[in-house]
Amino acid sequence: MKEVVLKADKLNKYFYEPTKFQVLKNISFEVKKGEFVSIVGKSGCGKSTLLYLLSTMDTDYEGTISMTGEKLTGKSKNDLAKFRNEHIGFVFQFHYLLPEFTVLQNVMIPALKLGKFSKKEIEEQALAKLALLGMEEHAHKLSSRLSGGQQQRVAIARALINNPTIIMGDEPTGNLDKKNTQNVFEILKNLSQTYHQTIIAVTHDTDFAQNSDRIIEMSDGEIINGESAK
Amino acid sequence: MKLAFQIAITQLLAKLSQTIVAMLGVTFGIGMFIGMISLMKGLNGFTDDLAMATTPHIRIYNDVKLERTPLLEEIFPNQMNLVHHQKPKNERKDLKNGFQIVNYIKNDPRVLGVSPQLSTQVFYNYGVVQLNGTISGVDILQEDKMFDLQGKIKAGGLQELIPPNDCILIGKGLAKKLNAKVGDRVTITTPQGYTMKLKVVGIFQMGIGAIDDIKSYANIATVQKIMQKDSRFITEVSVKMKNIKESGVVAKEYSKLFDYKAEDWETANATILVGKVFRDILTFAVSFTLLVVAGFGIYNILNMTIYNKMKDIAILKATGFTSGDVVRIFMVQSILIGLVGSVAGLLMGFGLASWLASIPVDFGDAFSLTRLPVSFDPTYYYIGVIFGITTTALAGYLPSRKAGKIDPIQILRG
Numbered sequence A: 001m002k003e004v005v006l007k008a009d010k011l012n013k014y015f016y017e018p019t020k021f022q023v024l025k026n027i028s029f030e031v032k033k034g035e036f037v038s039i040v041g042k043s044g045c046g047k048s049t050l051l052y053l054l055s056t057m058d059t060d061y062e063g064t065i066s067m068t069g070e071k072l073t074g075k076s077k078n079d080l081a082k083f084r085n086e087h088i089g090f091v092f093q094f095h096y097l098l099p100e101f102t103v104l105q106n107v108m109i110p111a112l113k114l115g116k117f118s119k120k121e122i123e124e125q126a127l128a129k130l131a132l133l134g135m136e137e138h139a140h141k142l143s144s145r146l147s148g149g150q151q152q153r154v155a156i157a158r159a160l161i162n163n164p165t166i167i168m169g170d171e172p173t174g175n176l177d178k179k180n181t182q183n184v185f186e187i188l189k190n191l192s193q194t195y196h197q198t199i200i201a202v203t204h205d206t207d208f209a210q211n212s213d214r215i216i217e218m219s220d221g222e223i224i225n226g227e228s229a230k
Numbered sequence B: 001m002k003l004a005f006q007i008a009i010t011q012l013l014a015k016l017s018q019t020i021v022a023m024l025g026v027t028f029g030i031g032m033f034i035g036m037i038s039l040m041k042g043l044n045g046f047t048d049d050l051a052m053a054t055t056p057h058i059r060i061y062n063d064v065k066l067e068r069t070p071l072l073e074e075i076f077p078n079q080m081n082l083v084h085h086q087k088p089k090n091e092r093k094d095l096k097n098g099f100q101i102v103n104y105i106k107n108d109p110r111v112l113g114v115s116p117q118l119s120t121q122v123f124y125n126y127g128v129v130q131l132n133g134t135i136s137g138v139d140i141l142q143e144d145k146m147f148d149l150q151g152k153i154k155a156g157g158l159q160e161l162i163p164p165n166d167c168i169l170i171g172k173g174l175a176k177k178l179n180a181k182v183g184d185r186v187t188i189t190t191p192q193g194y195t196m197k198l199k200v201v202g203i204f205q206m207g208i209g210a211i212d213d214i215k216s217y218a219n220i221a222t223v224q225k226i227m228q229k230d231s232r233f234i235t236e237v238s239v240k241m242k243n244i245k246e247s248g249v250v251a252k253e254y255s256k257l258f259d260y261k262a263e264d265w266e267t268a269n270a271t272i273l274v275g276k277v278f279r280d281i282l283t284f285a286v287s288f289t290l291l292v293v294a295g296f297g298i299y300n301i302l303n304m305t306i307y308n309k310m311k312d313i314a315i316l317k318a319t320g321f322t323s324g325d326v327v328r329i330f331m332v333q334s335i336l337i338g339l340v341g342s343v344a345g346l347l348m349g350f351g352l353a354s355w356l357a358s359i360p361v362d363f364g365d366a367f368s369l370t371r372l373p374v375s376f377d378p379t380y381y382y383i384g385v386i387f388g389i390t391t392t393a394l395a396g397y398l399p400s401r402k403a404g405k406i407d408p409i410q411i412l413r414g
């Protein structure tokens, strides 16, 4: 049995604007170490909302979330920030980079914040991650000078930089063409199989979902299918 | 912290023109503060110097006593006496033991110089014109030591006043009115009718019309002769302290010791001092306003910057930066703006002060002033920098704290 790295227990979340309505309804599931999980569902069913809860950035919910055996619900924002920095790599739905910094700097910043390695080592690691995504030739460009798909690949490289326990992606391949989607998928697959990093990715791409270890299907804020692997 | 610094600098440089505008706000505030305060302090210093140029720190003289016990009271102490509109007695107005007092004070270690003198009203005669004025008999060397007479001599010299010759040193305005040059003789007449011819050996200019137009100096013996008094007769002792702040205390001490009126300069010039205090308050109020305005500028610009940087803040937080880290990044930015802006403000202030100091002015004979007086006291430059950085730090704190509180989810939802 592989150990459980993420455990969500009876998650409920409400939005109060414009009227009170429940986005997430009694969501419970577990993810094991090294598992590659896809979350699918219709637009507006609450996938992003769930991912933000799991990312520890949104703390306004009912239920409990634990990761790597640690209960995260109820922790202070500062502790959560530290946890995020070290254990979670996040790729946003709308690929966000810092526009004033170069591609390389963008990838390096979370590692500089973690402060585990020297600047020189971090630079090497960052270049390696960029190479993995075929972006090393753009390393010294300003990130605002890249195309949408290129920015998304840089954002993935940044999510990988601290070798996080869990990599979360909100449509990480949303802006990529067939070839690059395939490439990113292979990278993620490799990370989960070789390095036992856990991947949780929201996706609308059925091929992507079909090829992952497990699909969690959501509808109207509930998990309708996804307890078992494919 | 190093990382926060790097991020801060990168962001500042990326929006260079915005950064420069913010810095210029501080620069302008500090520069104007220093320029203004330099001029105000220069003017204050000038008027102080003028006042002090001719004012001794302590004057000891025989005050006319109005309140004396009526004679009647002394003779019939036990009955009810009523004396109406009593007149002062015709007392001698000199200091009886004046030279002893001078010798005593000379040995006081707190004193820089002491000068005995006597003065009287005179008429200067120029043809048929009679000009009203005063003549002071002084120990010219002591007087020079205390008031730097040498530096105020415009023509001739003061050496000839050392021996008791019938020589005179006259004010510039007076010389002009009398059409007198060095070497000429002027005739003076005392209210008592004594007339004497004195040779002009020098012309001085104190820079105050009220003095330069009426005053002249002569040897003590000469004035004693004019007043037909004996060689012990002096009316006044003026004292200059090493430390001006001790004047008040020492004056009280002397007053008790010698039993004559000893007046310190602050008491004598109370009105000047009040004016000075008001000018200082005004200067600080205006300067403070300038700095506060600069502070608001920074507050605004930082607020705007943070509004534009919401996405970036959200990303930083999502990748593990704490609120504190974000606050630090923006505080570093505002303090850097404050620091660079303040230093530039110092240069601007110095430039402004130098420019003001080069402006020629002409007050005619009333004041001997050719340029605007400007102070270059470094104290105000320190105050400027400290105030500049404090204001920017305060102005930056509120927006920075707001940045720290930004909820990344709100922004990342898009």
Ligand SMILES: Nc1ncnc2c1ncn2[C@@H]1O[C@H](COP(=O)(O)OP(=O)(O)OP(=O)(O)O)[C@@H](O)[C@H]1O
Binding pocket: A015, A016, A017, A018, A023, A041, A042, A043, A044, A045, A046, A047, A048, A049, A050, B413
């Ligand atoms: N801040 C908010 N306030 C109120 N309602 C919200 C807010 N954010 C999202 N919602 C609503 O919550 C529901 C779930 O939104 P969510 O973004 O999680 O959908 P999603 O599954 O990620 O959709 P998509 O596939 O289009 O990204 C939607 O109905 C949306 O309108």
Ligand SMILES: [Mg+2]
Binding pocket: A047, A048, A049, A093, A170
């Ligand atoms: Mg979504």
